[in-house]
Amino acid sequence: MSDETTIMIGLETHVQLNSNTKIFCGCPNPVVYQTKNKELKPNTLVCPTCLGLPGSKPRTNKKVVELATKASLAVNCKIADRTFFSRKTYFYPDMSKNFQTTQYEIPLAEKGIVELNIDGKKKTIRIRRIHMEEDPAKLIHEKDFTLVDYNRSGIPLIEIVTEPDLKTPKEARLYLQKLAMILEYLKVYDSTTEAALKTDANISINGGERVEIKNITGTKEIERALSYEFIRQKNAVKRGVKITQETRQWVPTTGITKALRKKETEADYGYIFEPDLTVIEVEKKTKEKIKKELPELPDEKEKRFIKQYKLTQKMAESLVAEKDIADLFEIAAKKAATANAASWCGIVLKKTLNYNNLTFAQSELKKDWIIELIISYEKKEYSDVVAEKILRKMVDDKKDSNEIAKKYKFQKLGDLKDISAIVKKVISSNKKATDDYKKGEEKSLNFLVGQVMRETKGAVDANTARKKILEILR
Ligand code: ZN
Ligand code: MN
Numbered sequence: 001m002s003d004e005t006t007i008m009i010g011l012e013t014h015v016q017l018n019s020n021t022k023i024f025c026g027c028p029n030p031v032v033y034q035t036k037n038k039e040l041k042p043n044t045l046v047c048p049t050c051l052g053l054p055g056s057k058p059r060t061n062k063k064v065v066e067l068a069t070k071a072s073l074a075v076n077c078k079i080a081d082r083t084f085f086s087r088k089t090y091f092y093p094d095m096s097k098n099f100q101t102t103q104y105e106i107p108l109a110e111k112g113i114v115e116l117n118i119d120g121k122k123k124t125i126r127i128r129r130i131h132m133e134e135d136p137a138k139l140i141h142e143k144d145f146t147l148v149d150y151n152r153s154g155i156p157l158i159e160i161v162t163e164p165d166l167k168t169p170k171e172a173r174l175y176l177q178k179l180a181m182i183l184e185y186l187k188v189y190d191s192t193t194e195a196a197l198k199t200d201a202n203i204s205i206n207g208g209e210r211v212e213i214k215n216i217t218g219t220k221e222i223e224r225a226l227s228y229e230f231i232r233q234k235n236a237v238k239r240g241v242k243i244t245q246e247t248r249q250w251v252p253t254t255g256i257t258k259a260l261r262k263k264e265t266e267a268d269y270g271y272i273f274e275p276d277l278t279v280i281e282v283e284k285k286t287k288e289k290i291k292k293e294l295p296e297l298p299d300e301k302e303k304r305f306i307k308q309y310k311l312t313q314k315m316a317e318s319l320v321a322e323k324d325i326a327d328l329f330e331i332a333a334k335k336a337a338t339a340n341a342a343s344w345c346g347i348v349l350k351k352t353l354n355y356n357n358l359t360f361a362q363s364e365l366k367k368d369w370i371i372e373l374i375i376s377y378e379k380k381e382y383s384d385v386v387a388e389k390i391l392r393k394m395v396d397d398k399k400d401s402n403e404i405a406k407k408y409k410f411q412k413l414g415d416l417k418d419i420s421a422i423v424k425k426v427i428s429s430n431k432k433a434t435d436d437y438k439k440g441e442e443k444s445l446n447f448l449v450g451q452v453m454r455e456t457k458g459a460v461d462a463n464t465a466r467k468k469i470l471e472i473l474r
Contacts, residue, residue, distance in 0.1 A: 052097030072109030383461030
């Protein structure tokens with residue numbers, strides 16, 4: 001096919017690690033600090049080192065090296081025996097010392113892989129390298145001036161760089177979601193904060209020059225940003241415009257990328273060895289210990305769920321996508337039938353959370369509440385319709401099912417003293433439908449079932465209603 005366009009995408013993802021203190025000083029890490037202290041004023045978690053004052057002496061945070069090693073091992077990287085930091089020189093107000101302390105020549109880790117499942121097919125994405133570096137300060141652009149907040153300066157980052165193995169914007173999204181999932185399982189970052197994960201994407205079409213799109217936040221925007229850029233490049237080529245190497249910015253509000261600057265090369269940064277920090281040696285013993293302590297990761301969990309609970313691949317994949325939900329399912333499966341536990345955790349709960357754009361952790365739901373609801377449903381205390389309505393209200397109000405049922409007057413099946421009376425009433429007030437059904441019109445029965453459900457605000461499920469109607473009409 002002559003007009004088929006080939007795409008090459010490589011991603012560089014920055015992850016804010018959740019060590020208690022910053023990477024090169026003892027200041028509290030805002031990532032962790034902020035979860036306990038709601039109000040964080042600008043430029044309050046700072047010291048001479050993370051402000052970049054002359055003469056200040058950085059020291060490497062051992063915990064950061066451990067977290068970075070943990071993440072690297074989880075994506076099957078090889079960890080360097082000896083590694084060190086370098087200075088990446090640039091001039092910008094977010095970095096007052098005019099260089100970012102990062103790793104260049106020998107990164108902490110190299111040559112890893114992440115496995116994707118793309119519409120049922122396995123695909124391996126190669127990780128080129130993972131290095132540690134400091135987050136720069138945050139710039140807040142106002143109308144006529146810019147503010148600088150140095151709280152962010154020195155937040156530990158790992159940068160995870162892939163080979164250009166991704167072939168579509170969708171694959172890029174699936175990769176990022178998988179990466180975020182693995183990091184969530186490891187608990188090395190705050191998965192509830194979108195800004196904890198930022199990606200620069202390199203994209204080229206038909207073997208042309210690559211364009212870098214900067215600072216795509218979270219996991220949801222990547223597909224949109226790359227789809228836009230792909231079409232932009234394709235149209236440019238069609239018009240005979242040559243794509244040149246440049247850096248562009250993703251603007252989520254308008255859904256477009258816009259030119260920032262002609263791409264600088266690595267040589268422009270003039271990397272030099274950082275003389276204020278010592279060489280890091282990750283001992284074999286330490287690597288083995290961290291490797292042994294890795295939790296069960298999503299791929300392994302998925303395989304185990306399929307085997308242990310006899311789930312379909314699709315259901316297992318849905319459950320493991322969020323560690324909290326996978327854990328919830330395993331507790332629920334001990335107290336209720338596996339099929340009910342799976343469908344409630346893997347389908348109904350996920351659907352409700354997705355609708356509200358929340359993860360389980362963000363929803364503030366308690367695991368016990370969900371389990372209680374599943375058990376009530378299993379005991380047929382609630383119909384499926386009512387149970388789902390209760391769950392939706394639980395997400396809205398952050399209360400357990402009993403409180404919700406009381407507040408919104410949701411009826412339990414057992415509370416309905418006489419379903420027969422309701423069914424009789426529905427039959428007598430819908431004479432035509434009843435007669436039509438008797439004449440053999442199946443549709444009319446469904447209508448009557450609907451009326452009974454409506455009459456009971458869904459407390460009677462369709463099956464029970466149908467049975468009761470047939471019983472009375474017989
Ligand atoms: Zn500091
Ligand atoms: Mn970087």
